[in-house]
Amino acid sequence: MNWSVIVPLLLFLVIIFIIGFWASTYLKTSDSFLQEYFLGGRQLGGFILAMTMTATYGSASSFIGGPGAAYTQGLGWVLLSMAQLATGYFVLMILGKKFAIVTRKYKAVTLVDFLKERYESKWVVLLSAASIIIFLFSAMAAQWVGGARLIESITGLSYTSALFLFAASVMIYVIIGGFRAVALTDAVQGSIMFIGTLILLIATIIAGGGIPNIISDLTAENPNLISPYGFDGGLTPLYVSSFWILVGVGVVGLPQITVRAMSYKNAKSMHRAIIIGTVVIGFIMLGMHLIGVFARSVLPGIEVADTVMPLLTMEVLPSWLAGLVLAAPMAAIMSTVDSLLLLVSSAVVKDVYLNYIKPDASNQRVKNLSFGVTTVLGVLVFLIALSPPDLIIWLNLFSFGGLEAAFIWPVVMGLYWRSGNKYGAIASMVVGVGSYMIIHLYFPNPFGIHTVVLPILFSLVAFVLGSMIGKQRQKASAYVA
Amino acid sequence: MKHGIDEHDSRFKIARREAWIGIILVIINFVWWYGFAYGLGSESVEEYGYVFGLPAWFFYSCVGGFVLMVVLVTLAVKYLFKEVPFDDEQEETS
Numbered sequence: 001m002n003w004s005v006i007v008p009l010l011l012f013l014v015i016i017f018i019i020g021f022w023a024s025t026y027l028k029t030s031d032s033f034l035q036e037y038f039l040g041g042r043q044l045g046g047f048i049l050a051m052t053m054t055a056t057y058g059s060a061s062s063f064i065g066g067p068g069a070a071y072t073q074g075l076g077w078v079l080l081s082m083a084q085l086a087t088g089y090f091v092l093m094i095l096g097k098k099f100a101i102v103t104r105k106y107k108a109v110t111l112v113d114f115l116k117e118r119y120e121s122k123w124v125v126l127l128s129a130a131s132i133i134i135f136l137f138s139a140m141a142a143q144w145v146g147g148a149r150l151i152e153s154i155t156g157l158s159y160t161s162a163l164f165l166f167a168a169s170v171m172i173y174v175i176i177g178g179f180r181a182v183a184l185t186d187a188v189q190g191s192i193m194f195i196g197t198l199i200l201l202i203a204t205i206i207a208g209g210g211i212p213n214i215i216s217d218l219t220a221e222n223p224n225l226i227s228p229y230g231f232d233g234g235l236t237p238l239y240v241s242s243f244w245i246l247v248g249v250g251v252v253g254l255p256q257i258t259v260r261a262m263s264y265k266n267a268k269s270m271h272r273a274i275i276i277g278t279v280v281i282g283f284i285m286l287g288m289h290l291i292g293v294f295a296r297s298v299l300p301g302i303e304v305a306d307t308v309m310p311l312l313t314m315e316v317l318p319s320w321l322a323g324l325v326l327a328a329p330m331a332a333i334m335s336t337v338d339s340l341l342l343l344v345s346s347a348v349v350k351d352v353y354l355n356y357i358k359p360d361a362s363n364q365r366v367k368n369l370s371f372g373v374t375t376v377l378g379v380l381v382f383l384i385a386l387s388p389p390d391l392i393i394w395l396n397l398f399s400f401g402g403l404e405a406a407f408i409w410p411v412v413m414g415l416y417w418r419s420g421n422k423y424g425a426i427a428s429m430v431v432g433v434g435s436y437m438i439i440h441l442y443f444p445n446p447f448g449i450h451t452v453v454l455p456i457l458f459s460l461v462a463f464v465l466g467s468m469i470g471k472q473r474q475k476a477s478a479y480v481a
Numbered sequence: 482m483k484h485g486i487d488e489h490d491s492r493f494k495i496a497r498r499e500a501w502i503g504i505i506l507v508i509i510n511f512v513w514w515y516g517f518a519y520g521l522g523s524e525s526v527e528e529y530g531y532v533f534g535l536p537a538w539f540f541y542s543c544v545g546g547f548v549l550m551v552v553l554v555t556l557a558v559k560y561l562f563k564e565v566p567f568d569d570e571q572e573e574t575s
Contacts, residue, residue, distance in 0.1 A: 078543060079518050082514060082546065085510065085546070088550075088554075089554045090507050093506070094504070097496040100567050101493070104568060105486055211535060226529070226539075227526055227536075228518045228538060228542075237518075241515060249507060266564075267565055267566075271562055278554045279551055282551065286547055
């Protein structure tokens with residue numbers, strides 16, 4: 001085992017724990033357990049908000065899968081990944097102040113709370129809670145596999161013990177500290193992601209003998225690597241552009257991101273978060289994917305794309321610094337997983353249990369239940385991740401697209417289109433998720449565009465038509481009565 | 482709408498305007514990104530120009546586009562976005 005790499009990683013875990021314990025003290029003093037545990041009492045400032053959005057969004061695919069794909073594809077993949085720059089400002093600008101004001105009036109703690117109050121429909125609540133639980137559960141499993149693989153490759157522990165170490169560290173601070181612990185640790189994790197990217201980018205450029213040298217190495221190997229079309233010319237402009245829907249504007253529909261758009265203190269925090277978030281996400285995405293491309297000149301011939309980032313780090317950095325930089329993907333994975341765990345738990349406790357099973361549960365009971373559900377979910381994910389499915393990026397994007405297709409229009413149109421109603425919302429979710437699954441399984445990437453694009457269009461049509469037809473039905477029944 | 486939400490609340494007008502700014506920014510972002518990437522990048526690789534060692538299409542589209550968006554977003558937030566209160570206890574008590 002390589003102790004000089006492991007020590008900085010352990011140090012990182014210790015810091016995360018301390019924050020978790022500190023955040024848990026707020027839970028004791030807060031008078032509303034639910035608001036505090038699942039939303040941090042709506043007290044996030046600009047920096048923490050920007051970091052928790054970026055870090056939640058940036059995951060195993062940004063630090064492991066993404067650079068690996070860039071290693072294979074060349075600069076065309078960096079171009080594709082830059083569609084994610086939009087997430088830095090778009091989500092907060094679109095949901096923005098209206099979402100903040102409306103969710104406060106509704107006293108909403110989860111995205112589903114917002115939908116419940118907006119559409120006043122049991123089916124909207126059940127459908128949305130179910131999509132969150134199913135899709136985010138699979139996303140979580142994928143991320144845990146990524147986290148465990150990473151620990152495995154760095155420390156030489158077996159996969160099972162690596163997974164156990166990872167699961168235990170995440171679960172402890174999420175369970176005891178709730179949203180505030182998640183957001184604060186995200187701020188630390190996001191900073192580590194930023195600094196790690198910077199260090200590794202500089203070290204890789206130096207190891208490759210400067211950018212011109214690296215680029216000429218790549219050109220000599222395969223000129224396509226420095227074109228926007230991918231190593232075999234397979235990245236068409238249409239396909240690459242369609243990622244603006246999947247990882248750019250569509251992110252508005254991701255519940256783990258939207259819930260953050262209701263957690264901030266005031267307009268000033270939102271304004272700061274937009275600027276900081278754009279800088280941080282742009283830098284991390286550009287930096288990490290460029291690192292992946294440059295790695296090809298420094299370490300040619302790596303077969304398994306997912307190992308590019310760890311191998312490169314060990315190659316170009318002294319081992320104590322490698323430990324620090326490898327904490328970055330760890331941080332990226334942990335900061336995604338902690339948010340997902342808490343979100344799925346809130347869907348079970350708040351959206352299902354408190355809405356339909358026992359609305360008058362006491363504060364103490366909700367508290368115990370929240371801790372309990374979070375624990376059980378964590379253990380379940382651990383068990384699933386024990387026999388891991390293969391492609392991290394695939395599973396991750398599957399849940400991504402499914403959630404976007406389900407939520408984007410009920411959320412956005414719910415905010416800005418007054419005539420939108422529950423018929424529209426239900427139609428939109430059913431059509432969105434249904435067509436996503438069918439296209440994903442039977443006609444992937446139709447007409448050379450990413451699978452997610454058509455379902456998002458279909459669900460918009462369904463929302464509008466459903467709302468209009470539903471409205472007429474309401475009117476008609478009103479006349480009869 | 483329900484829950485005492487007044488659609489004519491002046492804060493919602495501000496929110497709506499800012500959402501449009503977000504849409505305009507994302508369109509500028511996309512056009513810049515696409516234009517440079519496939520405008521300059523579609524030439525044959527031998528004819529590429531280079532900036533700081535990177536192919537020109539990539540430099541302008543991805544590095545330049547990133548810097549451009551940071552500047553535009555900062556300007557938009559500083560000069561076009563308005564600070565509004567989120568809680569309206571004062572309104573309700575008055």
